[in-house]
Amino acid sequence: MAANTSTPAVFNVDVSPPAAAPEFNVQESKGSFDITGDMKNKENIKLGLTQDRILTIVGEESKSYQKDEDGESKTVTEKAQYQRAVPLPVSVDESAISAKMTNEGQLHLCMPKRDVETAPNTGVGVQ
Template identity: 30%
Template sequence: MMWRRRHIFDPFYELKRMEEWMNDLMGEMQTAGGLLLPESTGKEVAPISRVPSIDLIDKGDTLVLRADVPGVDKSDISVNMKDDMIEISAERKGEEEVKEEGYIRRERHYAKYYRAVPLPASVDKDAITAKFENGVLEVTMPKVAAEEVKKIEVK
């Protein structure tokens, strides 16, 4: 019979305990419906949420954000500006029914897109424009002039 002495430090036992603790923590976050970090763009974040692929282009005096949200109607897209971050959310819903002799098949699908993107520069919130064409959302944001830094002399 092998006895385990508690006063001897076992690094593998501690690593195993830490792994179990992290698995429990991530499981609780996922069941609570909170957004977890995705493996990559386009992958599911929560059971029905997706992170759209984006391009953020700095064109000197404007920032242009392009996001892929395929299969979504223009009326189901929401673009919000919070502090120095832009949020894009969209929902895609659909239902299909096929009636043939001897059976009826009904299918429903639902997907939600969400992405919050921190902006590298301050933008004019009142002059932001957005257009949606062929599954691509394009948001144009004019930059505002950066405030000059005033040096204060220490006496």
């Protein structure tokens, strides 16, 4: 799946070190924004949505390897945590967002768009 170069800049927010965070691919269609990322482990992922319409993706990756030191073999485990914060465009219907994890470790987020007529619009009265 190729990256969509016309994706709104709102999806380019990253608050984690680049080495720790997996890459995400964002595709925009007429009816939704679809985000896919390689997350590997469903148990180490937390998704949340704030009142300010910011979608957060928090995760942890761990890697174990053997290291020979002074003639002894040791198992070393490294952990990396990351967080992504995605302010949702007004066109996204936050009540219809869905997430699915595949057996291959791909996280798929589907964020359906609402009709422009039903998007929230707050008026301000003048006194």
